[in-house]
Amino acid sequence: MNLVEELKINRNLPDEELLHLINTDAYDDALMKAADEVRRSVYNDEVFLRGLIEFTNYCKNNCRYCGIRGGNGNAERYRLTKEEILDCCKEGHKLGFRTFVLQGGEDLFYSDEEICDIVRGIKELFPEVAVTLSIGEKTKDTYRKYKEAGADRYLLRHETATEEHYGFLHPEGMSLENRKRCLYDLKDLGFQVGAGFMVGSPGQKPEYILADLRFLQELKPDMIGIGPFIPHKDTEFKDEPAGNLELTLRLLSVLRLMFPYVLLPATTALGTIVPNGRELGLKHGANVVMPNLSPVRFREQYSLYDNKICTGEEAAECRRCLEVRVKNAGYRIVDARGDVINH
Numbered sequence: 001m002n003l004v005e006e007l008k009i010n011r012n013l014p015d016e017e018l019l020h021l022i023n024t025d026a027y028d029d030a031l032m033k034a035a036d037e038v039r040r041s042v043y044n045d046e047v048f049l050r051g052l053i054e055f056t057n058y059c060k061n062n063c064r065y066c067g068i069r070g071g072n073g074n075a076e077r078y079r080l081t082k083e084e085i086l087d088c089c090k091e092g093h094k095l096g097f098r099t100f101v102l103q104g105g106e107d108l109f110y111s112d113e114e115i116c117d118i119v120r121g122i123k124e125l126f127p128e129v130a131v132t133l134s135i136g137e138k139t140k141d142t143y144r145k146y147k148e149a150g151a152d153r154y155l156l157r158h159e160t161a162t163e164e165h166y167g168f169l170h171p172e173g174m175s176l177e178n179r180k181r182c183l184y185d186l187k188d189l190g191f192q193v194g195a196g197f198m199v200g201s202p203g204q205k206p207e208y209i210l211a212d213l214r215f216l217q218e219l220k221p222d223m224i225g226i227g228p229f230i231p232h233k234d235t236e237f238k239d240e241p242a243g244n245l246e247l248t249l250r251l252l253s254v255l256r257l258m259f260p261y262v263l264l265p266a267t268t269a270l271g272t273i274v275p276n277g278r279e280l281g282l283k284h285g286a287n288v289v290m291p292n293l294s295p296v297r298f299r300e301q302y303s304l305y306d307n308k309i310c311t312g313e314e315a316a317e318c319r320r321c322l323e324v325r326v327k328n329a330g331y332r333i334v335d336a337r338g339d340v341i342n343h
């Protein structure tokens with residue numbers, strides 16, 4: 001049996017073989033085919049939409065790779081009001097979106113009560129939609145309040161599961177330990193949880209990617225977000241190379257084989273490093289796309305990395321554009337919440 005077959009059947013490989021898969025392009029075709037088979041056996045040709053609302057780019061953190069880090073004095077900051085957020089949801093709902101993702105920097109301007117009020121506001125308008133939060137590290141008590149207000153899911157990439165690398169990418173005061181604590185608290189509270197990492201982040205080694213895969217096996221998240229690292233001009237990593245397309249696609253396939261049920265987005269970052277990146281992501285095992293629902297006038301300002309795509313189109317155009325892209329890749333957008341399948 002070859003490595004790909006073995007991974008497909010056992011959903012696992014010994015360290016050395018997994019490392020070999022990460023390091024070689026020899027299996028890329030076989031990986032893609034196997035990943036597509038598995039994704040079709042679990043989710044058919046369905047692709048789920050997540051309406052992304054980037055509601056604040058204020059951030060108290062200073063992650064070294066991120067364009068909206070607090071220390072970036074060149075970032076023009078904005079925040080949306082509850083009404084503006086609800087307007088985005090209303091527009092998205094008309095277009096068929098049944099999941100809204102509220103993402104932002106870690107912005108202390110919004111109290112727990114305010115976030116809960118926004119979540120309740122969305123749920124009152126549209127009881128059938130799923131609300132996902134992606135607003136960073138909080139206490140378990142705060143996460144509990146979000147859950148009680150009606151939030152269904154939470155995205156918090158672990159970024160890297162290797163202490164040393166985590167310390168390199170993040171400022172003092174942030175720790176892998178707390179990041180993991182958050183993820184386990186969220187799981188414990190009953191959120192559908194998403195973790196993940198950047199591919200090709202500065203200092204990343206194949207062994208670190210292996211550690212990321214091992215951590216994901218331990219956490220068993222419902223969603224996994226990976227995308228290439230892309231430099232941002234106002235960070236000290238501005239001259240670092242972007243993450244590699246082939247490696248990102250290979251890892252998407254590996255993840256699909258290791259976690260057949262997982263909700264796996266073809267990310268905006270992937271679509272940024274190459275024009276057909278999201279289509280390629282879908283063909284390699286991804287089954288989610290996350291079009292931007294933020295008001296167009298603020299899109300440029302949510303600048304995590306340079307040259308981010310989809311900053312100019314209205315939501316309706318995004319939906320149409322993705323409809324075509326998904327179809328060309330051989331799949332079909334469905335207007336459903338797209339909850340994880342039991343695993």
Ligand code: SAH
Nearest residue numbers: 065066104105106136157228229230304305
């Ligand atoms: N503040 C939230 C949301 C972060 S932004 C949180 O802490 O979870 C969402 C993701 O964008 C991050 O988790 C990170 O993996 C990714 N990201 C940030 N900067 C990036 C860059 N320069 N290139 C690619 N992805 C980046």
